[in-house]
Amino acid sequence: MIFEAVINFLESNSRFIISAHETPDGDAIGSEYAMLKALQKLGKEALVINSDPMPNKFSFIDRFNEIRVINETARLPKNLGDYVLLILDTNDENNIGIVSQLVLPKVKDYFIIDHHESDEDLLVHNLIQKSASSTAEILYLLFKEMDVEIDFQMAQALFMAIVYDTGSFIYPKTTALTFEIARDLVDIGVNPNHVYSKVYESNSISSLLLHSKVLSTLELLFDNHVAIQTMRKEVIIESGALYEDADQIINFPLRSEEVKVSIFFKENTEGLLRCSLRSKGNINVAEIAQSFGGGGHRTAAGFKCTLSLEETKNLVLEKLRPYFV
Numbered sequence: 001m002i003f004e005a006v007i008n009f010l011e012s013n014s015r016f017i018i019s020a021h022e023t024p025d026g027d028a029i030g031s032e033y034a035m036l037k038a039l040q041k042l043g044k045e046a047l048v049i050n051s052d053p054m055p056n057k058f059s060f061i062d063r064f065n066e067i068r069v070i071n072e073t074a075r076l077p078k079n080l081g082d083y084v085l086l087i088l089d090t091n092d093e094n095n096i097g098i099v100s101q102l103v104l105p106k107v108k109d110y111f112i113i114d115h116h117e118s119d120e121d122l123l124v125h126n127l128i129q130k131s132a133s134s135t136a137e138i139l140y141l142l143f144k145e146m147d148v149e150i151d152f153q154m155a156q157a158l159f160m161a162i163v164y165d166t167g168s169f170i171y172p173k174t175t176a177l178t179f180e181i182a183r184d185l186v187d188i189g190v191n192p193n194h195v196y197s198k199v200y201e202s203n204s205i206s207s208l209l210l211h212s213k214v215l216s217t218l219e220l221l222f223d224n225h226v227a228i229q230t231m232r233k234e235v236i237i238e239s240g241a242l243y244e245d246a247d248q249i250i251n252f253p254l255r256s257e258e259v260k261v262s263i264f265f266k267e268n269t270e271g272l273l274r275c276s277l278r279s280k281g282n283i284n285v286a287e288i289a290q291s292f293g294g295g296g297h298r299t300a301a302g303f304k305c306t307l308s309l310e311e312t313k314n315l316v317l318e319k320l321r322p323y324f325v
């Protein structure tokens with residue numbers, strides 16, 4: 001039974017810190033919230049502590065601001081050694097930001113629940129299901145297995161997470177099971193239009209201006225099969241937008257039939273550069289991201305750039321060249 005290790009971990013510990021990857025997305029936030037409520041229902045003490053604040057568009061699921069940010073709204077418990085850490089929606093401990101230094105080395109133990117590509121050795125003591133559409137999908141099945149009642153607040157958080165990670169039920173890992181779960185969550189009371197509107201129709205005008213500026217950087221290469229967009233920190237500052245407002249921009253170019261791979265270089269306001277990759281069809285961009293120290297899924301992956309933008313761009317294009325010549 002795939003849940004044996006995680007159930008054993010949850011049952012044999014009583015104090016939990018829940019965290020997820022840095023710059024948390026809809027799946028990270030929704031999964032953390034649902035897990036927090038599930039642990040409380042199981043009579044456990046639990047806290048959610050992230051390295052970065054959540055984008056505002058996800059905050060409707062967290063009415064009482066229980067999802068905290070380290071050094072901002074969360075003070076770490078003094079007795080960290082009595083706690084265990086649950087890492088959600090990433091299997092790379094270097095991808096949980098400052099939590100990897102301030103929490104991970106001090107807790108009693110940790111456990112990963114995730115659905116990204118991972119090293120084989122991680123599969124043994126964690127719950128990593130790379131076929132799952134989202135971490136939330138895994139959590140839903142886990143809660144069912146453990147007979148944890150999924151209330152409306154949990155259902156809404158899980159639904160938001162699934163909507164986000166499946167691109168509203170269209171990305172490749174969306175299956176009949178995903179729809180069955182969604183159906184049950186709607187049955188519990190989730191309003192899909194409300195969730196969609198919060199996540200996708202609540203952006204600022206600054207965000208719209210940011211989109212127009214970034215789209216104007218579009219380059220098309222390899223006979224229009226590869227699209228590259230670039231966001232420098234200046235455009236974030238000029239448009240008055242937030243870094244997270246850019247999280248959907250990478251998907252635009254894929255709307256063109258010819259574009260098979262979309263590459264997005266994005267710099268945050270501190271000048272840190274990240275490369276995100278999306279593909280449709282046969283090109284495994286997780287493999288490319290892994291070769292730069294990052295990770296992800298077959299069709300959606302990313303890494304932090306250690307070289308300049310130009311150098312990184314050339315290296316990524318070299319890796320893609322064999323597919324297009």
Ligand SMILES: [Mn+2]
Nearest residue numbers: 027089135165
């Ligand atoms: Mn996810």
